[in-house]
Amino acid sequence: MANLVTRLKRVGLPRLIVHLSVLLIVILWLIPTLGILVTSIRDKDQITTSGWWTAFSSSTQTSAGRLGDPSSAKQDGANYVITGSVFEEGQGGTVRAFGVRVQDPAAFPAGEPADLGEGETLTIESDGSYVYTKTAPFEGSRGKRIYLTVATPPEFTLTNYQTVLQGEGIGQAFINSLTVTIPATIIPILIAAFAAYALSWMSFPGRALIIAMVVGLIVVPLQMSLIPLLRLYNEVGNFFGTSSKTYAGIWLAHTAFGMPLAIYLLRNYIAGLPKEIIESARVDGASDFEIFVKIVLPLSFPALASFAIFQFLWVWNDLLIAIVFLGTGRDQLVLTGSLNALLGSRGGNWEILTASAFVTIIVPLLVFFGLQRYLVRGLLAGSVKGG
């Protein structure tokens, strides 16, 4: 491999171009996810006024304000002076520029005395304190109108997460997703492993046919199953006088839909185990059940792990089966379903959508980065099922 690389390097593209193109690709692939991550921790008002890519620099806003009343002026020699701060109590930021006419709100830079004419001079420091002097007494009853360009420092908050987890039902949906996913990941493994063992190490008539059927069923679209199963579930629900939308129903559905791929992946692996081990166990008088439990199952751990990750990601990320086989009540709505509902009801509230989306994708991402090795191995083992 290393040799191949050096040879390619000798004849291939200049290295710098390769580095730059890969860097570009990585940035392109990363930016969309980064966008919602950054947005989800931004202040809700800042999200709507500026792009998330500006979140780390200060955001500038133009606002209007008033200086102090003429009555607060003090006499200082020949001049009359008003002092104070343009910011109200609790407000903060950095003044970049100011102006006295709405047409030109950033006429003067902060920190430098501005000559306003008629003997008036106004200096606004960047921290908001100002000195307003006039060579004659101030007139009128109200303070002078001013316009400010204020830069507010980047502000990050976890409020959005608090809102979605409690107020928008995402916390409950998270639990619901776990309730669906964990049994729907573990149960198929056991069933598929037994079947895979039978299809690899036991001989019986019809074996080749069943293997062919399993391979064929891998690609059967889910859409083919939906209508008859929906009817079947309704009939079963009516028969027992219960709802047709139950967790047990979706566990079985996910178990069955994951079954062809599970059997296929596990059979490929189990059939490749060394023949000698299994035959010597048989000679020693072990039954097939014992061979499976004591020898095959422990040896197949990598394949079982690969499939478990697939199934976990697939079930966690599934939307179609969840909206068909589960109800839309809070006690049954999973994360993908909630996110889909929020897209309808909170279409413009990006602080809610991004935080919810991030809660939805964080678990698969952790699984992905933690167990990537097994995922890749599973992919390479042959086939993959798509949503």
Place this chain on the structure above:
Amino acid sequence: MISQIVSAVGVMIVGVFACALYYWLSDKILNLALPVRDGDVTQASRNLNRRAVVRPWLFLGPALLLLGIYLVYPVIATFILSFYDRSGQTFVGLSNYRWAFFDAGFRQSIFNNILWLAVVPAACTFFGLVIAVLTDRIWWGNIAKSIVFMPMAISFVGASVIWKFIYEYRGAADNQIGLLNAIVTSLGGDPQVWISMPFWNNFFLMVILIWIQTGFAMVILSAALRGIPEETIEAAVIDGANGWQIFWKIMVPQIWGTIAVVWTTITILVLKVFDIVLTMTNGQWDTMVLANLMFDWMFRGGGDSGRSAVIALVIMAAVTPIMVWNIRQANRDAGGH
């Protein structure tokens, strides 16, 4: 909330335990029913043979039952339902098929699906191959691969939110908070409502699937590239081939089989694409695809199982050639054992 977790864990333990118990118990019962420790040697050997006949079916039983109920039976039932009316009670012959043939919405969906099929598998395979070749040559290639591979873990719904934010539109007077419109306006263009732009919006939805699936193509193709024998490349180098020629004339032809696998896998995925369209547009602005149309008819106005079944069968028909090819391939592999 806590009680739900407890019950989920409980059910999981009970379920797994029940599964294990089934296999253990059925094995025990089989052994008791057909004993081999009797004095009668012929009876014992007959029982041993009978055990060998029954046991595979005990192991396969639960799996076959699930496959039968959830996949085999529904395929047949859907086929039959396609000849019945909306409630599945009255036989209507080919009228659902006739409806599909003349329905504008159906044709729109077919057209869009073909568009998706033409673009997404090709784009994923192309980008996957290019990224695989490029990342194999640099020291931080594995990090880059991880990042490109990462969207595979993200749900289609999550990815839709991510990209909807990129396509977000604000009026021309406002600050654009969607990345795409911000780029367009900073280049002097006018902001656009990308996802309601007929025809082109299909491509904006496709980008999402390409973003997700390129990592898959990259991983598989990268492994195939590493499997190429070094001698073939060495020989090409000696003969004075340049990098471009080595890539197209030496490397690509040797991984055609893998390219085909990647292409067909993504093709199947594209035929079933549902979540992205549902969450981005719900089929509005001419973005409807077959899976969404089928879902629509399943529930629209109380549901029309006949028309819905016809649409499902169209997806099934499109998948069938790949299915047949896979089965033949698997049989050939099994034969070579």
